[in-house]
Amino acid sequence: MKLFKLGNLVVTYLLLFFILAVVGTVFVRGLPGLYRALKVPEIVFAVKLSLYTSFVSTALCLLVALPAAYALARYRLPGRGAVASLLRIPLSLPPLVSGVCLLLFFGTTACGEALERIGLHFVFTVPGIIMAQFFVNVSGLITVLKGAIEAVDVRLEYVARTLGCSPGRAFTRVTLPLIKNGLLAGLILTWSKALGEFGAVLMLAGAIRFKTETLPVSIYLHMSTGDLDALMASATILILISLISLAALERKGAGLPGRVSGL
């Protein structure tokens, strides 16, 4: 009994130590040079591009995932289970493979060409970065939101409607406030994953200095040229952002959706 408890605790703390040691190696070495690095034009470019693309792709994910999650959670569709599973494909694909699929779709099919003709270029462009991040992340957000919506009693919406709400208003006035925490957590998760997305971005948008150079791509480029200082700086920035969003998630996680402050 005692041995059992001791064993579990030892494993837990060993793992914790290992993680801190690994991340700390880069973090501790990168942190001192961070201020200087933020004056290097290439790194500034990468930070700006990463922030821009990740915000836009997260917004797109929200725009698409919210209605999709609502439909999956609330409507009795034929083959609803199959639809939900198929929508999860990008979640289970390796991002690199998603990137290959995207590249071939936009680069070689009639559909891709049609989009080119109306001015939507995705191959080796900034919109390509956004598209790659969107494709990889949207399924995850749908899954999170679907769970959150399912946890809200549908009869709350029914009551709202008998009181005069249209279906849309019943959603915004009742369900949306109740899934607020789940929604925020999902958005933070989506955003930080978009920020770190590499494989799919590399395939569709390429790794072009000062053009499609996000922070992960910057790390990759500096690695291949052996510029350890720049590499460390980019990695440290990503670690910092992860830690901040982790802290934000923890705080959101504390208030479960729909929990009411007791007396």
Next chain:
Amino acid sequence: MRNSLPEAGKLRLSGVTKKIGGFSLQDISLEVAPGEYFVVLGPTGAGKTVLLETVAGIHSVDAGEIWFDGVNITAWPPEQRRFGFVYQDYVLFPHLNVKQNIAFGARVNRWSKNGLEKKIEDIAALLGISHLLRRFPGTLSGGEQQRVALARALVTEPQILLLDEPLAALDPRNREALQQELRQLHKIAGTLTLQVTHDFEEAFFLADRIAVLDGGRLLQVGPPEEIFARPRSAAAARFVGAENIFTGEIICRDGKKFVRLDGALLEVNTGLSGPVGFSVRPEDILLNNSPQPGNCLRGKILICCEGVILQGND
């Protein structure tokens, strides 16, 4: 002018059929008069909640029509019908406090603010929840939640009030109190009220008329006394508290009708004939030691309880 129509203010369901999952409401037809307190009585799983939700417009019907006030409202969504709805477990908005819950319908309909304040205060006072207005639903007792749910439904002055077992989750004392209040409320507002319950006594106390629902079908509709005295099926009879149901045949003699029970003939007053089921209510049994002709059954007293008397002497 409208009031002169026979349909004015009347709720009418004709042949309403609704399949939902493995369950279906079948061919429900009833009429509820304006201002009537109508109670649907049925066991658990009979489809009472589904029926109310269908009247509220939450489920679309598969067949049949729903009319209100001379208008076919079958295709109207709930927000157009705006019938007040109180669920059996209240379903209050957990993110809003009591006052915001009550004000919800008025807010949605963009009522002016000054009139609303007064209205909420009045309704809260009427239901005895004035002291709860700032609290959140998660902190309320069942009875308090019930009153808030009622207030929320009543504040928009709906033309029909739909109550799903409003008293089922309360303890007996609270139940009695709220039963009285419901009747009082109905007297004041005169709103057509459709309530469902599995409790016959509650139905008997509140209802102008009762419908018995079982397995998604209406078995019988009528005034409480009639349902009580003349249930038309064994299921309905069991439901209104008939414990012993016998089967037999109606026998006609000298223009009178009888049923046979244990060799005795009991006179009955009925329009029926042929094989029937019947029941004897305990409150209708009289003990007498000198047998008389007529509705008389020979019996034997097996146990004599003197406990009450003994207690008195102690």
